[in-house]
């Protein structure tokens with residue numbers, strides 16, 4: 274019997290002519306039985322494994338081929354809940370993405386950031402709901418980010434529907450790496466609501482929270498050379514932590530309110546700019562003498578809008594192309610500033626020796642038209658909101674093309690410190706709202722042109738000299754201001770005397786040359802006389 278089975282198998286293999294095809298139909302239960310009995314005690318070990326394995330395989334195949342679709346339909350009837358996973362891009366991916374964006378965008382991780390946005394949204398919702406939390410140091414900004422521990426659930430109500438969120442950490446298909454996700458579970462009736470409204474709402478809110486929690490930055494541009502290579506780095510930054518707000522900015526209240534209203538309107542009108550097909554940007558020109566608070570105003574604007582600052586040093590930019598590269602890397606919600614535009618670039622240089630619109634400064638070949646084109650057109654493509662600020666001490670020197678309305682939407686004159694501005698400084702430095710010595714200070718400030726920077730400096734000195742006594746501080750201030758007023762008057766008198774002396778010298782020089790001319794004609798006349806003789 275055993276011989277028969279072995280022979281049959283051998284014959285079947287041979288018939289196949291070397292190929293490993295076995296004609297199974299030639300096997301009979303008898304020959305199979307003979308084989309099994311020949312295997313002897315090994316069978317007792319293999320049989321339970323086969324028994325356990327074969328039905329599972331069979332069941333799986335049957336389930337996959339036949340039952341799966343039906344089972345799904347059945348399950349849907351029994352369990353109407355749908356889940357959506359928002360996966361963490363993964364440690365490796367995240368690292369790559371982070372560095373990619375850091376180099377491209379000078380530091381902010383941008384783009385597809387759904388996982389972080391959802392986490393931020395949930396951290397606001399879950400810290401009051403979930404009982405087991407995890408706190409991690411925030412990648413950007415202050416403090417800790419609180420999130421759910423794995424396996425925790427929180428419920429979120431949206432338009433009357435309940436959404437459940439849980440944090441899961443699962444092994445990925447194919448084994449190996451684990452992947453963390455935020456899992457949303459909802460009733461299938463709310464499918465459209467979730468896709469069309471809830472998820473966009475979660476992302477929008479999460480983005481706002483991430484934005485609000487981040488640490489703001491002050492960027493400055495590097496020399497053009499350093500970003501011409503592949504590993505370019507156009508911007509360097511420090512964390513921006515300037516304490517100035519509009520509350521502590523000394524200027525006429527009505528003017529200040531107008532600027533704040535303008536910024537508010539700008540921030541709210543994204544939809545309007547989109548509909549009108551205009552880039553969402555606004556330009557401000559700050560002009561006034563040194564020390565009147567132009568740079569301070571920019572810090573107050575950035576704090577008010579919660580924007581980053583990009584401080585463009587134009588003399589470091591070699592040409593239009595580099596300027597374009599530089600500006601294209603600025604992120605949305607930022608203030609781009611070009612300080613002292615009249616000094617960093619020779620806007621009034623001899624037009625005869627340069628091509629039309631070319632700006633020269635420190636070897637820079639940035640042209641006015643290049644600058645204006647970027648300001649006008651560049652950011653329409655990137656769609657974000659941006660504020661552009663130019664500052665100058667000499668508005669009269671600027672090229673009209675640069676400051677015409679529409680380009681610079683608002684011209685803001687920063688002026689000398691008068692009574693109203695002084696009230697703010699007194700509050701900032703001495704924490705006092707009213708005092709009988711204010712009148713004396715107002716008198717001086719009304720007559721004399723003293724900058725807020727000078728008044729602030731006097732107040733600092735006053736504070737140091739008299740500790741916390743407001744009256745002696747203000748007396749010190751009045752003395753100091755009187756001294757400065759006298760210095761100012763002296764400087765003005767000296768300048769006037771100098772101008773007069775120069776004018777006199779010039780007049781004398783003119784007289785001398787006229788006299789020479791006269792002498793010359795006299796001689797000539799004499800000669801004439803002589804000839805006549």
Ligand SMILES: Nc1ncnc2c1ncn2[C@@H]1O[C@H](COP(=O)(O)OP(=O)(O)OP(=O)(O)O)[C@@H](O)[C@H]1O
Nearest residue numbers: 521522523562563564565566567568569725726729
């Ligand atoms: N309007 C103001 N309100 C509050 N503080 C001011 C104001 N103006 C000037 N200061 C004080 O004076 C200092 C110098 O002012 P700031 O640098 O803003 O002047 P600026 O107009 O930018 O001068 P520059 O033209 O030289 O750049 C500030 O650090 C601030 O302390």
Ligand SMILES: [Mg+2]
Nearest residue numbers: 567568569612
């Ligand atoms: Mg300044």
